[in-house]
Amino acid sequence: MIDVAPLLRGRFGRPLTQVDETETTQTLLGEADPEGAVALTDHQTAGRGRLGRRWQAPPGAALTFSLLLRPPGGAPIQQLSLVAGLAVAEIVEEALDLSAQLKWPNDVMVDRRKVAGILAEAKGGVVVLGIGLNVNQTREQLPPDTPTPAASLRTVDGRERDRSPLLADLLVRLEQHYDAWVADGLDAVFDGIGSRDFLRGRRIRVDGTEGVAGGLDRAGRLLVGGRPVESGEVELV
Ligand code: BTN
Numbered sequence: 207m208i209d210v211a212p213l214l215r216g217r218f219g220r221p222l223t224q225v226d227e228t229e230t231t232q233t234l235l236g237e238a239d240p241e242g243a244v245a246l247t248d249h250q251t252a253g254r255g256r257l258g259r260r261w262q263a264p265p266g267a268a269l270t271f272s273l274l275l276r277p278p279g280g281a282p283i284q285q286l287s288l289v290a291g292l293a294v295a296e297i298v299e300e301a302l303d304l305s306a307q308l309k310w311p312n313d314v315m316v317d318r319r320k321v322a323g324i325l326a327e328a329k330g331g332v333v334v335l336g337i338g339l340n341v342n343q344t345r346e347q348l349p350p351d352t353p354t355p356a357a358s359l360r361t362v363d364g365r366e367r368d369r370s371p372l373l374a375d376l377l378v379r380l381e382q383h384y385d386a387w388v389a390d391g392l393d394a395v396f397d398g399i400g401s402r403d404f405l406r407g408r409r410i411r412v413d414g415t416e417g418v419a420g421g422l423d424r425a426g427r428l429l430v431g432g433r434p435v436e437s438g439e440v441e442l443v
Contacts, residue, residue, distance in 0.1 A: 237330045245271060245272045276332050304317075304362070319355045323337075
């Protein structure tokens with residue numbers, strides 16, 4: 207069980223709802239909750255990924271939580287996956303002492319494998335931001351048939367970790383980057399995101415368009431063959 211409450215240092219993580227098991231943490235938060243509320247579990251029985259996919263992890267191995275955000279009206283909330291991805295990538299880098307990349311729009315990668323995924327769901331005026339970070343899974347415990355091969359921090363460096371300090375640090379980083387984004391938009395975090403772009407220079411297909419990924423524009427859209435793409439599933443060609 208994660209014991210993060212004594213380690214919290216900011217607004218994010220308060221209040222904290224913690225359950226041993228749930229279908230998905232995404233439904234434990236809603237419009238009645240304040241910004242910064244977190245729902246955390248050791249095991250999801252119906253974890254959700256993007257595009258209707260499942261997100262699976264054995265009990266106690268991963269960090270699986272949702273965070274409630276109340277972005278200002280009209281803010282481009284599709285950028286939140288990138289903002290959160292930067293926070294996750296930085297935490298992963300600190301833990302592993304290796305560089306991490308962001309695979310637009312929502313994956314965090316190490317050594318060409320996905321270690322974390324982010325799911326941002328709008329509910330009325332709020333956003334429930336779900337994060338799944340593979341921490342202590344062994345190779346056998348990772349799903350074998352994902353579109354992007356999976357890794358955990360443990361499969362990268364062989365170490366098992368206490369998830370509590372990792373989560374506490376991640377919540378601080380999420381709060382910093384989110385606050386900067388609210389104040390100054392994507393420009394505030396653009397360099398950190400752009401310098402970790404996994405797709406840049408690779409030949410990809412997204413939404414029927416094939417071309418070389420040319421990086422992100424200032425709105426966080428992926429440039430493919432010079433044309434901006436708002437959202438979609440990227441395949442490496
Ligand atoms: C993806 O990679 O497609 C997104 C994965 C998001 C998984 C997290 S785990 C916590 C939260 N609850 C869910 O059911 N999904 C998100």
